[in-house]
Amino acid sequence: MDAPVATPVTKPRSPAAQRLHAVAKDLFYRQGIRATGVEELCRLAGTTKISLYRAFPSKDELIASVVRDECEENSTCQLDQSFDPALPLRDRPAAVMKAAADALRVPGFRGCAVGLAIAEFPDPAHPARKVADAHKLKKREQIRQLCAEAGAPDPATLGDAMLMLVEGAFAAAAYLGNDEAAGALERAGHLLLAAALPPPAD
Known part of the structure; x- marks a missing residue:
């Protein structure tokens, strides 16, 4: 049986919590989650540990909140472009590959933030892993669906091959x-x- 997805943490609302969340999101991506300490987070956010633990029960819950935010933004997968009604169904898998290549060329890009979080936390029971794994599995199914709609004879295999290429790149x-x-x-x-x-229709 799959592990249940962690219950979402309420999005931070106080100014201190918002600053902590924004600073954590930036530092976690640029230098890594485990390399970022609570003291550094509080110092750069201009707040205290008390404020951090008032907004988030633990650093792990702050991490999960940041990962959830990355999932919602979907900034590196950019699958939404592939669902443009004006785009022919057959062209949508190619749009996924183009979006991933475009993301690679953005200055400062160092990988999918969700994938980086998965790499840092080997324990699938970690709150951040539950959020990240669920997101990746959802994207897998979406890409397989795009491949099916594009007419692929084996959409599951094609979708997985696309994912492997993107993650590998x-x-x-x-x-x-x-x-x-x-x-x-x-x-x-x-x-x-x-x-x-299949080849394009004439």
């Missing part, structure tokens, strides 16, 4: 460089979709 950017990883993703994605989708 995000990971490879650290040593290839973002531009090279983006280009490699575009070339591999083109070959994959050309082989896995």
Whole structure:
């Protein structure tokens, strides 16, 4: 049986909680979650530990809140572009690959924030992992659905192959460089979709 998803933490409302959340989101992405201490968070947010623990029961719950925010924004997956009603169904899987390549080329991009959180927390019972895993599985199903609507004979396999390419490109950017990883993703994605989708209708 799958582990239940953590109950959402109420989004911070007080000014101190909002500052903590914003600072945590920035630092967690730029330097890593475990590398960011509570003291640093409070100092840069201009608040105290008391304010932090008043807004969030623990650092783990703050982490889960930040990861949940990343999931809601969906800033790196950008699947919404692929659901544009003006975009033909067959072209939507290619739009997913393009969105991922475009994300790689954004200055400061160092990977999917949700994926980075998964890498930092091996325990699937961690509050942040529950949020992140649920998000990734939802995206997997959405991409498979796009592939089905595009006419792929095996949409599940194609969707998973697309995910592997995107996740691999995000990971490879650290040593290839973002531009090279983006280009490699575009070339591999083109070959994959050309082989896995039926030819365009005349």
